[in-house]
Amino acid sequence: MNGNVIIKNASQLVTCSGFKAKQGKEMSDLHVVEDGTVVIEEGIIKAVGKTEDVLTGFDKADVYARGFDIIDAAGKAVLPGFVDSHTHFVFAGYRAEEFSWRLRGDSYMDIMKRGGGIFNTVKATRAANKEELIETGANRLDSMVSFGVTTVEGKSGYGLDHSTEIKQLEVMKELNNRHPVDIVPTFLGAHAVPGDYKGREDAYIDYLIERVMPEVADRDLAKFCDVFCEKNVFSVQQSRRLLLKAKENGLKIKIHADEIEQLGGAELAAEIGAVSADHLLQASDKGIIDIAEAGVVATLLPGTAFCLKEPCAKGRYMIDMNCAVALATDLNPGSCFSESIPLIFALATLYMNISIEEAITALTINGASALDRAGTIGSLDVGKIGDVIILEYPSYKFIPYHIAISTVEKVIKKGELIFDREK
Ligand code: NIG
Ligand code: FE
Numbered sequence: 001m002n003g004n005v006i007i008k009n010a011s012q013l014v015t016c017s018g019f020k021a022k023q024g025k026e027m028s029d030l031h032v033v034e035d036g037t038v039v040i041e042e043g044i045i046k047a048v049g050k051t052e053d054v055l056t057g058f059d060k061a062d063v064y065a066r067g068f069d070i071i072d073a074a075g076k077a078v079l080p081g082f083v084d085s086h087t088h089f090v091f092a093g094y095r096a097e098e099f100s101w102r103l104r105g106d107s108y109m110d111i112m113k114r115g116g117g118i119f120n121t122v123k124a125t126r127a128a129n130k131e132e133l134i135e136t137g138a139n140r141l142d143s144m145v146s147f148g149v150t151t152v153e154g155k156s157g158y159g160l161d162h163s164t165e166i167k168q169l170e171v172m173k174e175l176n177n178r179h180p181v182d183i184v185p186t187f188l189g190a191h192a193v194p195g196d197y198k199g200r201e202d203a204y205i206d207y208l209i210e211r212v213m214p215e216v217a218d219r220d221l222a223k224f225c226d227v228f229c230e231k232n233v234f235s236v237q238q239s240r241r242l243l244l245k246a247k248e249n250g251l252k253i254k255i256h257a258d259e260i261e262q263l264g265g266a267e268l269a270a271e272i273g274a275v276s277a278d279h280l281l282q283a284s285d286k287g288i289i290d291i292a293e294a295g296v297v298a299t300l301l302p303g304t305a306f307c308l309k310e311p312c313a314k315g316r317y318m319i320d321m322n323c324a325v326a327l328a329t330d331l332n333p334g335s336c337f338s339e340s341i342p343l344i345f346a347l348a349t350l351y352m353n354i355s356i357e358e359a360i361t362a363l364t365i366n367g368a369s370a371l372d373r374a375g376t377i378g379s380l381d382v383g384k385i386g387d388v389i390i391l392e393y394p395s396y397k398f399i400p401y402h403i404a405i406s407t408v409e410k411v412i413k414k415g416e417l418i419f420d421r422e423k
Pocket of ligand 1: 088118121256330332333334336
């Protein structure tokens with residue numbers, strides 16, 4: 001393939017059309033075309049619409065001369081590729097033992113206080129060499145593709161020192177070159193307070209600002225800066241100080257906000273103009289209104305709530321309050337070791353009272369918005385990157401209906417077929 005493909009006769013072409021985050025009621029409108037066709041040339045979407053209208057402009061000789069592949073999607077629904085806008089997919093080591101401790105009742109934060117949790121993964125990631133991290137990272141990306149993911153965000157944060165934070169970001173850069181999935185890297189040096197800085201959180205924030213962030217920014221190793229703003233981790237004041245410096249350095253902002261305790265992370269996200277506020281299990285009503293008004297994307301991670309045996313964030317309420325909600329997996333070795341998009345659809349629709357249409361918006365155009373890429377991905381609009389998934393079923397409604405099973409049959413990335421379950 002050369003990035004030229006025509007996907008025709010789709011029983012439903014679910015375009016999710018739009019170039020910015022959809023808030024509140026707008027999230028229900030998927031812009032579905034019955035019997036639709038999409039044309040991708042050199043990786044970019046050139047035409048979208050009813051099959052008869054789109055194909056009138058193409059004669060057979062032209063299609064042949066320009067080397068288009070043709071995919072007949074009769075009886076199948078076609079959508080934009082999913083955008084998983086919050087993951088920690090580059091790490092070494094596993095924490096299956098801790099999972100079993102949590103099953104017997106230990107809390108996530110108690111395990112972390114005992115020196116396990118994130119610190120456990122930090123130890124293994126510091127010890128791992130780059131090739132190992134690239135290999136495991138690539139395998140995880142392959143698995144994500146099989147669920148229809150074409151763009152993924154990935155965070156550092158398992159280094160907590162200069163060399164390992166940089167190593168994790170370099171691994172993502174390398175994977176972005178080697179693997180078809182697009183990776184949006186986030187600097188999460190403030191993921192936990194490393195042992196040697198215990199009780200000196202402010203000094204660790206200084207270290208990140210002075211010793212790590214300048215290199216991250218100068219070498220363009222990350223697009224975003226994130227922080228675990230949480231009781232016993234980083235306070236709102238410490239988070240604000242770090243994130244404002246990150247903004248000065250040209251990084252955009254994400255926050256792990258109000259995940260375990262209500263701390264005011266959502267309010268902070270609105271105050272400093274974060275692109276997204278993530279988790280939000282404990283967000284206050286004021287925080288929810290603030291992010292809706294400020295246009296901060298509320299990125300909800302129901303897989304994590306599920307694995308921590310906590311009630312999911314109030315997604316229905318947030319949409320009713322006019323938030324732009326995105327959904328993501330939070331794939332990581334601790335609180336949610338899962339890259340399953342079908343699991344997210346199941347939890348969102350059955351447990352959060354989010355409609356199928358809203359959930360699809362949350363994983364496409366709003367996921368793209370959470371990465372500040374709504375202008376180039378997240379919908380099937382002319383001029384956007386040709387990232388498309390083809391389902392094995394005629395309607396998008398099968399996505400959550402086939403519970404916890406992937407309905408994705410083919411994945412096209414920049415006009416090239418990168419996954420085909422039939423082969
Ligand atoms: O999003 N809460 C902080 N960070 C991750 C978990 C990371 C880990 O446990 O390794 C999260 O839940
Ligand atoms: Fe996370």
